[in-house]
Amino acid sequence: MAVNKEVYNELNHFLSAENVTLVAVSKTKPVNDIQALYELGQRDFGENYVQEITEKQPLLPPGIRWHFIGHLQTNKVKYIAPFVYMIHGIDSLKLLKEVNKQALKCNRVISVLLQIHIAKEETKFGLDENELQEVLQYAGGLKNVAIKGLMGMASFTSDEAEVRSEFKYLSSLYKKNNNLTSNPLPLTTLSMGMSGDYKIAIEEGSNMVRIGSLLFGARG
Numbered sequence: 001m002a003v004n005k006e007v008y009n010e011l012n013h014f015l016s017a018e019n020v021t022l023v024a025v026s027k028t029k030p031v032n033d034i035q036a037l038y039e040l041g042q043r044d045f046g047e048n049y050v051q052e053i054t055e056k057q058p059l060l061p062p063g064i065r066w067h068f069i070g071h072l073q074t075n076k077v078k079y080i081a082p083f084v085y086m087i088h089g090i091d092s093l094k095l096l097k098e099v100n101k102q103a104l105k106c107n108r109v110i111s112v113l114l115q116i117h118i119a120k121e122e123t124k125f126g127l128d129e130n131e132l133q134e135v136l137q138y139a140g141g142l143k144n145v146a147i148k149g150l151m152g153m154a155s156f157t158s159d160e161a162e163v164r165s166e167f168k169y170l171s172s173l174y175k176k177n178n179n180l181t182s183n184p185l186p187l188t189t190l191s192m193g194m195s196g197d198y199k200i201a202i203e204e205g206s207n208m209v210r211i212g213s214l215l216f217g218a219r220g
């Protein structure tokens with residue numbers, strides 16, 4: 001299925017009014033679909049797989065802001081460092097240091113989000129609250145990464161109360177961090193919410209949503 005323009009325009013209208021940035025998640029979708037959305041004005045696109053993002057990037061307009069939203073292995077950072085706009089899934093200090101190192105090699109400063117584990121499922125990646133503090137303490141010394149905020153994924157469940165409480169928790173960490181006078185890094189981005197739960201996420205304070213299937217149709 002190609003991009004649904006009506007859905008895009010409606011979603012865009014709603015999100016702009018809420019001051020929420022839309023990251024269009026184009027993983028597994030052809031470059032033609034990305035191009036079509038670009039022509040409607042969309043600039044932020046999210047991909048999950050290193051090989052896929054590096055194949056698509058040269059085929060598409062340079063004005064695209066590429067968000068890497070998947071789990072990133074340390075040994076693959078070098079492939080995306082030359083062009084990636086924002087990395088959402090920083091889940092260890094080791095990975096953050098590697099992004100800093102590769103960004104330095106490219107003479108860039110790469111924006112990153114720290115991924116927090118908020119879901120009940122153990123399979124989802126992310127830092128806990130203590131690890132977050134450790135990373136933030138250390139991060140001031142890294143000159144080629146800019147920590148912009150936090151990212152999280154709620155449990156995959158139809159229980160809305162559960163999803164809401166997980167987003168509420170992430171939002172509270174975000175706010176708490178920004179209220180600490182000791183924190184030298186004000187956070188401006190809270191990336192939470194996907195096709196199925198973005199409305200709840202926004203109600204709980206999200207200002208960046210990552211939406212795939214709603215825009216591009218279900219993935220095969």
Ligand SMILES: *Cc1c(COP(=O)(O)O)cnc(C)c1O
Pocket residue numbers: 025027048069070153193194195196210211212213214
């Ligand atoms: C695939 C994916 C999304 C988008 O999911 P949809 O349900 O298709 O909107 C968002 N965030 C992450 C991290 C993803 O992997």
